[in-house]
Amino acid sequence: MIAYTTDQYKQYLYDVIEMIEKEKDYLSDLDRKLGDGDHGVTMSIGWQAVKEKLDNELKDEMDGGEISKVVAKTFLNAVGSSVGPLYATGFLRGSKVLKGKSELEDQDLFEFWIAFGEGIKERGQAEVGDKTMIDTIDPFVQSIKLQKDSQSFLHAMDNALREAEKGMLSTKEMISKKGRSSRLGNRSKGFQDPGATSVYLIIEYFQKSLSSVK
Amino acid sequence: MIAYTTDQYKQYLYDVIEMIEKEKDYLSDLDRKLGDGDHGVTMSIGWQAVKEKLDNELKDEMDGGEISKVVAKTFLNAVGSSVGPLYATGFLRGSKVLKGKSELEDQDLFEFWIAFGEGIKERGQAEVGDKTMIDTIDPFVQSIKLQKDSQSFLHAMDNALREAEKGMLSTKEMISKKGRSSRLGNRSKGFQDPGATSVYLIIEYFQKSLSSVK
């Protein structure tokens, strides 16, 4: 494979920023059913803050680790909320993998996304079935882990995304156990979890980014 | 003429009570355009309190003066507001005319309504043209005063009511000068004054009451 450059990584982050602006009303709508209706707002605030960094401070930064670290800190401090620590921990763990690297090989990508997903899981202390973003990210991580030594990252991504999507969709029928919607009990059934949705979009966009590189 | 008894006077008061319940939304609607939207509410509260007195304490009372006095005090204390003192003063002044009487002759009726109207005017200190109940009550009083020595009360009432109605309708085109709507200036134009309306209904019902006696 052609190595994935940090320029491409930055372009990916810009794509996510654009996507979030498009999807923010949808994400808030989902959260309105289950929580306080702000998931699109929090994501937009966070990613817009990241954009500001990409446009300025990170303009000439080529170290993938540094970029991820700034993304993590910026997102966290702009957002707070539940997703601030969750996504920030994901990017922070990922930053350790990418430290010092400006060209990312398959191996780096595998390790980045495993660290990203495991970081979120550790931070949130939620389990599969709790109706959170873990229902998307855990099957995704399991899947790429299994394929790590046998597949290209792009190929592994195809399979893992299918698992992630299944996970995301499965939140519809779950009863919330973590986060704001847990109080709803049975009333939470029938609605897809907003965090499970946003994290799916974020990894899906990474696949798009990778594919466009090839 | 057959004398008007205090029983008939009490029946008149009951008719007013019933009428106010029917008209209260209309009166509040008028007040909503010009003031705080409660004229029907205040009138209803006041007359319902009067009803309570008529049903109990005044059940066997035959002294027209006593009845009017209780109506005045009851209305005032139940209502407060602008119309409390206004109507209460009207009935209180009227009560002096009717004091000790259980059968009311034409002369009593003339004097009652003159005292009633002048009492309101004195209390409110408003002038014709200020867009208040004075625009109804002043021409009414002027008219019955002029007819006092030459006409039967019922006949005088016919003429006076026409003047009162003209006065009431004239408030539509006036700019408020007294009461809550005075702040509106030109915006008060086009709406009929609620107090001018309620007092018209009250005197109109007295004519109805008289006519049904004949």
Next chain:
Amino acid sequence: MKKLINIPNDVVDEMIDGYVKAHPKLVRKLNENKRSIVIASETRENKVGVLIGGGSGHEPAFMGYVGKGMADGVAVGNIFASPPPDPIVAATKAIDKGNGVVYIYGNYAGDLMNFGMAAELAELEEDIDIEFVVVNDDVASAPNNEKEKRRGIAGEFFVTKVAGAAAEKGYSLKEVAEVARQTNNVTRTMGVGLSPCYLPQTNEPSFTLENNEMEIGLGHHGEPGVEKGELQEADRVADRLVQDILNDITISKGNKVAVLVNGLGSTTKMELYIVFRRVEQILAEKSIEIYRSYVGNYSTSLEMGGCSVTLTKLDDELTELIDAEANCPMYAQL
């Protein structure tokens, strides 16, 4: 409009009932009249009494301002309706300590008549000296050359504050009335409405506005304003309100003011502080010193949306009185 009430005609009596039960150490209802509430603790002998009152629906005004350093008693009317003379007289008798009572109320036909009748009764029957302070701070309600027609709105809070502090400090009847009138003279309020209120009995909106409209200079009983305008940013609204006030009263560089940004009911404190922020900027630009600020619901119109801005120009005497301690069920100041 959904309301947490029982029977619409009972709301005032039930509110009073709840109020005196919630704060028995601070206020009590008179046996003589269920619409008269007075301070629970014994007030100092010879202290001039301060009596406030008006329609309900403005809570914390007026009921909430009975307490040490504020009013000694209140007469509570129906919603948006002046109290009748009886509860005013009853409260007057209860709070008079031999040196008379100052009546503070807004410039409304109903209040003028009812408080006027009550004062006559109190003076005639009980030989109690009464002084009137009629508040008319609402800039929008009449032009400057017809000030006597202006209504009283949120500024009554400052007038009550000053009168209460003055009475507490031992001012005489005439002095309390004088300094309260003086406060009224240097107080101006200008308001804006974003959404109407609903009387419990009619449940109809007090006015209707399009989605992009606001009522400028509205009355604080949901009366329509003097002018409808396009809804603007908070900063532009604040600009307009402050400008109308400063066009009406001279407040110059170096002057000190007290500021009240008052919520009408359903407007959040967040919004009120955003409005305050701009008010402060404007005054700072003009080197007018904000000595003390009040931001919150001080005089509401049921659940109306919107706010008003009040400025009171302070001299040394008013500064001291505004600063004095106060302890009421709905407002305390240390």
Next chain:
Amino acid sequence: MKKLINIPNDVVDEMIDGYVKAHPKLVRKLNENKRSIVIASETRENKVGVLIGGGSGHEPAFMGYVGKGMADGVAVGNIFASPPPDPIVAATKAIDKGNGVVYIYGNYAGDLMNFGMAAELAELEEDIDIEFVVVNDDVASAPNNEKEKRRGIAGEFFVTKVAGAAAEKGYSLKEVAEVARQTNNVTRTMGVGLSPCYLPQTNEPSFTLENNEMEIGLGHHGEPGVEKGELQEADRVADRLVQDILNDITISKGNKVAVLVNGLGSTTKMELYIVFRRVEQILAEKSIEIYRSYVGNYSTSLEMGGCSVTLTKLDDELTELIDAEANCPMYAQL
């Protein structure tokens, strides 16, 4: 929903700006972090620090409760979003007097994570001892046997009040945390929503209700409640709320309680006192003594309509701490 704001994403910063400008004698913003506000006066050396915080949109909570006898500092989040660690750490450093800081916040995933991360940083980098008090008074949010899942709502006011008073009295870090946790243990809240709130950024209603419906046990960020019910008279609503509380915690004849009837935003004080009236009746029937009552907007959800009832069972220690003086920009008690 019309709002008096400028740019939706700026509301929190502009509110803070207005807030610190309105009350410069009481609070100040830290230079280190624009979302950290601390008490303006120097606090006593060795005093344990009390830090509160959470999302905005609940004003007066949490921002409004910084002051003598309450919290020493607050970290302010975006609307309905926990503050990130940075402002928490900044405020922690500013208020620590060498004896550590107690963090008080509601039991929400976001707050748990952010305050947790902040405490780690404060302890690691600054060597400041931190104690956590996680408030979970909301009866509706989980059954009694899963109390650890319950959310923190209006009851946090009492927890803060007690912690603030205890710290002021010289309690140690562990003792302040202990008595605050104890307060949380004996505090229960149950709420009802009548109308939704609107986030400035989306301007969408947080839930939709029919004209005759209410949300029972709603979250205080406009989250849907546990159950929709038919809107009832205030007395029936109060019955339901108090019953749910008394089913959850044993409060018996002769016990003393503090009561908070809290408005969610646009519900009038009139309604809150009508609800209080019924709460008092129920408790009086059971010979439960109301030691002190609080009625008003203590923890709102923007302009949501509705209210909550909080009961805190008092022992002698809590009684004394609830009674202590407090002086904050949005709340004072003498």
